[in-house]
Amino acid sequence: MIDLHTHSFFSDGVLVPSELIRRFEALGYEAVAITDHADSSNLDFVLPRIIEAANALNAAQSVKVIPGVELTHVPPSSIENLVHRARELGAFLVVLHGETIVEPVAPGTNRAGLEAGIDILAHPGLITAEEAALAAKKQILLEISGRPGHAFSNGHVARQAEKAGAKLILDSDTHAPHDMLTREMARKVVEGAGLPEGSLDILLENSRILLEKIGCRL
Ligand SMILES: [Zn+2]
Numbered sequence: 528m529i530d531l532h533t534h535s536f537f538s539d540g541v542l543v544p545s546e547l548i549r550r551f552e553a554l555g556y557e558a559v560a561i562t563d564h565a566d567s568s569n570l571d572f573v574l575p576r577i578i579e580a581a582n583a584l585n586a587a588q589s590v591k592v593i594p595g596v597e598l599t600h601v602p603p604s605s606i607e608n609l610v611h612r613a614r615e616l617g618a619f620l621v622v623l624h625g626e627t628i629v630e631p632v633a634p635g636t637n638r639a640g641l642e643a644g645i646d647i648l649a650h651p652g653l654i655t656a657e658e659a660a661l662a663a664k665k666q667i668l669l670e671i672s673g674r675p676g677h678a679f680s681n682g683h684v685a686r687q688a689e690k691a692g693a694k695l696i697l698d699s700d701t702h703a704p705h706d707m708l709t710r711e712m713a714r715k716v717v718e719g720a721g722l723p724e725g726s727l728d729i730l731l732e733n734s735r736i737l738l739e740k741i742g743c744r745l
Pocket residue numbers: 597599623624625649650
């Protein structure tokens with residue numbers, strides 16, 4: 528299993544990175560990205576800390592830890608700058624907190640992130656056909672979310688991705704131990720989004736391809 532969207536207590540997760548990763552390791556995960564919430568205020572604080580933790584854990588554990596960030600509620604006009612800044616600071620993965628239907632995320636966030644070349648558009652809510660087509664063109668993964676609330680629009684995201692030829696990824700968006708997905712629960716979330724039997728393996732393969740693209744070997 529692979530999960531490329533999780534939170535530690537460097538944002539609103541409850542676990543220190545070491546415990547977060549140890550718990551995923553115990554569940555048999557191969558790779559986990561720590562992608563704490565960030566904006567212009569804390570990007571340069573959070574990323575070096577996550578990179579430090581990832582380096583230490585990668586030297587000592589079997590699960591591959593990928594340092595990333597989730598740009599969250601950033602005004603759409605500032606997203607491009609922060610994507611560049613995150614990469615300069617060493618983020619291997621840039622996730623964007625998309626237009627989930629359970630929060631007042633600024634309209635235009637999905638599009639600004641796709642144009643800025645993020646890696647994963649998390650919980651994109653009622654994503655439009657044009658946005659899904661842009662994701663397909665730019666090979667940006669659209670997220671099927673394991674998080675209650677964000678997951679309300681998983682079916683819509685799956686349908687728009689299929690129509691546009693965009694690729695999907697499954698992430699737990701873990702904040703606490705009970706959010707971590709077992710393989711069985713992951714399968715249910717994916718099939719609950721209306722995707723056919725066997726789709727979990729396709730979504731996991733999409734995660735693997737993204738890891739190869741960013742130079743992480745499992
Ligand atoms: Zn989010």
